Structure formats: C-alpha cells, structure tokens
Amino acid sequence: MTMCGRNERAICSSGVTLPELLVVVAIISLAVMVSIPLVSDVVREARLKGAVGEFAAVLRAARWTAVNSQATTSVTVTQHPNSSFEWTNLRGVVHDTAMPDTVCVESVVDGANQPITAIRFHANGGTDGATAVTVVLEDPRNGSCTVNLVEPNGWIVRTNLLGFTKVTRVE
Numbered sequence: 001m002t003m004c005g006r007n008e009r010a011i012c013s014s015g016v017t018l019p020e021l022l023v024v025v026a027i028i029s030l031a032v033m034v035s036i037p038l039v040s041d042v043v044r045e046a047r048l049k050g051a052v053g054e055f056a057a058v059l060r061a062a063r064w065t066a067v068n069s070q071a072t073t074s075v076t077v078t079q080h081p082n083s084s085f086e087w088t089n090l091r092g093v094v095h096d097t098a099m100p101d102t103v104c105v106e107s108v109v110d111g112a113n114q115p116i117t118a119i120r121f122h123a124n125g126g127t128d129g130a131t132a133v134t135v136v137l138e139d140p141r142n143g144s145c146t147v148n149l150v151e152p153n154g155w156i157v158r159t160n161l162l163g164f165t166k167v168t169r170v171e
Helices: 017-067
Strands: 073-080 084-088 094-100 103-110 118-119 131-137 154-159 165-169
Touching: 017 084, 017 094, 017 103, 017 131, 017 154, 017 165, 073 103, 073 131, 094 154
Parallel strands: none
Antiparallel strands: 073 084, 073 118, 084 094, 103 131, 131 154, 154 165
C-alpha cells in the first residue's frame, strides 16, 4: 500500500486508468442498448392507449351531443391505412381526428359482425345496435394491422344498444 503524504517520495495517482474507464463505458453502453427497445415499446403502447381513450371520449361526447340537441349524431370511422374518426359537435364544428402513425383501426362492426362505417347516436342516447371497433398497434416488422392473440396488441371499443361505451383489452 502506498501512502501519499508530505514526506513520502511515492508517486500518487488520483483518477482512473484507461481499462477502468473502458469497462464503465461498456457497461453504460450495454444498459442503453437494452433500454432503448423497451422504451420504444412503452411509447408505442402509450400512443395506442391514448388513441383508444380519445376515441372512447369522442363516442361519449357524440352521445351527449345527440341527447342535448335531440338529433342523431354520427361518428364516422375510417379503417387502416388512413385510420381516423370524425364527428360534429353541438355547435356544428366538425372534428376530424387521425390516429397516430403506429395505431390502426382494424375493424368496425355491428352486433351481427357486419362491417359499418359510422356509429349513430339517437336523441334518446341509444344506437342502431351494438358496435365494436377494434384498434390495434401496427406491426413494425411488416406494417400489418391485425389483432395478435399470442401477444395482445390492441383494444376493443364497444357501444351497446343504449349507447354506453366500454373499452376492453384484446385477449
């Protein structure tokens, strides 16, 4: 053990050696390489949840508009590749909202599993029938927008005959 003091002639080293520095840099690089894919998956999932939440809020707002205006209000849903939804509020302002790039509307069906393009809310708050809108994450490997039952990648936004909205995870 070398002591560094006033009367010692030993050469004192304060700092780290190059191999120690390289080991620290390698450990930090490894941690960054592992965390980037995890963070990107979390961001994609957050975009999906945000888009689904916004769509469910639009359905609730459209129902409220129909009841308050005593007139039928529609939410038009466009499927992948231009996934979006459009509705008109109580003041007559049209709101057209596109889904984020990595989020797709896979299907819009009624209670009999028949494709539909719009969900209509009537003056009493009810709909023409039960509907289900499946919103999924786009597969980054091939750009497809289908429900993956092995690794659940989507949500289903349902409205019942009374017009109530429910959001459930695809399982």
